[in-house]
Amino acid sequence: MALKTTLDFLKTEAASGVVLGLAAVAALIVANSPLAADYIGWLKSEHVLQIGPLMLELTISEWIKEGLMAIFFLVVGLEIKYEILKGELSDPRKLATPVLAAAGGMIAPAAVYLAVSGLLNGPHGGWPIPLATDIAFALAVFAVAARKLPSSLRVFLLTLAIVDDLGAIALIAVLFSSGVDWVPLAWVTGLLAVGGVFARLRRVAAPFWVLGFGLIWYLTVLSGLSTSLTAVAFALIVPVANRTDDDQSPLKEAMHDLHPYVAYLVLPLFAFAKAGVSFAGLSLEQALAPLVLGIALGLFIGKQIGVFGAAWLASALKIGRRPTDATWLELYGVSLLCGVGFTMSLFVGLLAFPGAIDSVEQVEVKLGVLGGSFLSAVAGAAVLVVATRRRKNLAEAATDTRTD
Template sequence: MARKLTLDFLKTEAASGSALALAAIAAVLVANSPWSADYFTWLKSYHVLQIGPIRLEETISDWIKEGLMAIFFLVVGLEIKYEIVRGELSDPRKLATPVLAALGGMAGPAAVYLLLSATMGAPHAGWPIPLATDIAFALAIFGFVGKGLPSSLRVFLLTLAIVDDLGAIALIAVLFSEGANWTPLFWALGALAVGAVAAHRIRIPAPFWVLGFALVWYLTVLSGLSTSLTAVAFAMIVPIKGRAEDRQSPLKEAMHDLHPWNAFLVLPLFAFAKAGVSFAGLSMDQAFAPLVIAIALGLFFGKQIGVMGAAWLASALKIGARPTGASWLQVYGVSLLCGVGFTMSLFIGVLAFPGAVDSPEQVEVKLGVIGGSILSAIAAALVLGFAGRRRQTDPVALQPEVEPLGPKSGQKLT
C-alpha cells in the first residue's frame, strides 16, 4: 500500500511538471507581449473576500501566495506525515541518507550564496532563496530521463525533496513571520489542539475538515504569519487511520482529493503569477547582477555539492547507505536535479524581497531562479540519461535484485 501511494504521488507530481512548465512559459510570453501591462496590473489588483463579518482584502499576487499556496503546503504536510508513519521515512536506515543529503542540500547553496554575497555584494537577505527543491519539476524531469534507473532513486529523490521542503517551511516560519499578532495566533493553535483531540475521539466528516482548515488559515492570516507552517501543522492532525466502521483513511482521502487540484491548478497558477519576467529595458548589468549570479550558482553548484557530499559522507561513515541498486553517478544526477528550485525558491524570493512583482529585486530573483533551475535541469538530464543508458547495457546492473540465501549478518541458524 505504501509503495502504491508513493507511486501515485510520483505519477501525479511528475505529470504536473508539464503544466508547471507551460504556465511558466506562458508567464514569460505574456510579460513580454502587448498584454504585459494588463498582466502586472492584474497581479497587483485588490480583491475582497467577504463572508458575513469576515472580510479580507488582498492583491491577486498575495491571494495566490498566502491563499492557494497554503493548499500546496497542506499537501506537502500530508505527504510528510504519511512518509513518517507508513512510508520511507518510517525506517531510520532508509531515512538517514536522504535526510543528511537534504541538510547538505540546504547548507551548500547557503554557503555558495553567502560567499558570493561577500565577494560580489549580493543582498544578504537572499541567502534562503536557493535552498529549496521543486518536487514537481524535479520528478517530472526524472520521469522524462529516468527510464532504466532503479526505482530506489525515485524514492530517494522524493524523500530528500520532502525533507528539503520541511526545512524550507521551517526557514519561512523563522525568517519571514515577524511582527505577529499573537491573539489570533493563539486562537489558531487552540483550534489545532481541539481538532487533534477530536480527530482521535470521533469521526470528523470531510466538510468539517475543510471548515477547520479555513478557520486556521484565516486566523493565521490575521496573525501576520506565513500560512505555510500552520498548513503543515494542520496536516499533522489529520488521522492516518480510519474508524473501524468505515476503514477509510482521512489522510489518504485528503491526499487523493487534493493532489490533482494542487498539481494542475495551484502550482501552475503560482508559476504563472511569479515567473513572468519582462525583458523590456533589461540591461546586461541587471541580467548579470550579483543577486542573479548568487542565486543561480547557489542552486547549480551549491545543491550538487551539498547533496552529493552529504550522501557520500553518510555512506562513508556507515550512517546511511546508497539507494539500492544505484551507482554514485546516478546519485550525482539526482543531486544535480535538486538544483531545480523553481516554485519554492520563487516563493521564498517573494518573502525575502517583498514588493511589487515587477520590482528590480523580484526581476533579479526570477532571473536567478530560472537560470539556476535550467542549468541544473539540463545537467541532471544529461547525467541521468547517460547513467540510465549505461545501466541498460551493463549485464550486472540488469540482474534482478534478490535477497541473499542464508542468514543475514549476525543472525543465527535455527
C-alpha cells in the same frame, strides 16, 4: 485505444509536469508581450471572500500563493506522513538522509554565495536567496525525466524539498518578517492540538476536516505566518489508520481526492502566476555581476555539493541510508534538481533587496535565479536520463545472461 492511451497519460505525474511546464512558458511569454500590463494588473487585483462574520481581502497573487498552495502543501504533508508511518521513510535512517541532505543543501549554497561575494566584493545580504528549492518545478522535472526510476527517489526529493522549504520560510520569518500576530497563531496552535486529540479518540467526519482546515488557514493568514507551515502541521493530525465502518484511511482518501486538483489546477495556476518574469532590463553585461554569480553558483554548485555530500556522508557514517534501489548516480541527478530555486528564490530576493522591480539589484537577482535554476534543471534532467538508460541496459544485460 487512443482515448485509453490519453487517459493513462493524464494519470501520470509526467503529464502534470508537462502541464506545469506549459503554464510556466505561457507566463514568460505573456510577461514579455504587450499583455504584460494586463497580466500584472490581474495578479495585483484584490478580491474579497466573506463567509458570515469572516472576511478576507487578498490579491489574486496572494490567493494563489497563500490559498491554493496551502492545499498543495497539505497533500505533500499527507504523503510524507504516510511514507514515515507506512512507506519508504519508516526506516529512521532513510528519513535521516533527506533531512540531513536538506541541511547540507542550505549550508553549502550560503557558503558558496558568501565566498563569491567576498571574492568579488558583492553584497553579502543575498546569501538566503540560493537556499530555497522550488518544490513544484523540481518535482515536475523529475516526473518527466525520471519516470522509470525508483519511486524512493521521488520520496527523497519530496521530503528534502519540504524540509528545505520550511527552513527557507523560517529564515524569512526571522530575517525579513515585520512581525507575527500571536493571538490568531495561538488559536491555530490550540485548534491543531484539539484536532489531533479528537482524531485519536473518535471518528471525525470529512466535513469537519474541511471546515477545520479552512478555519486554521484563515487564522494563519491573519497571523501573518506562511500557510504552508500550518498546512503541513494539519496533515500530521489526519489519521492514517482505516476506519472501522468502511475500511478506508482518511489520509489516503484525502490524498487520492486532492491529488488531481493539485496536479492539474493548483500547480499550473501557481506556475502561471509566479513564472511570469519580465526580461526587461536584463543585459549580457550583468551576467558576471557578483550578485548574479553568487546566486547562480549557489544554486547550481552549492546545492548539488550540499545535498549529495550530506547524503553520502550520512550513508558513510551509518546514520542514513540511500533511497531504496537507487544508485548514487540517480541520487546525484536528484541533488542537481534541488538547485531549481525559481519562484521561492525570487520571493526571497524581493525581501533581501527591497525596491523597484526594475532596480539594478532586482534585475541581477532575476538573472542569477533564472540562470542557476535553468542550469540545475537541465543538468539534473540529463543525469537522470543517463541513469535511466544505464539501468535499462543493466537490466537487459542481466536478462540476456539468464537466457544464455
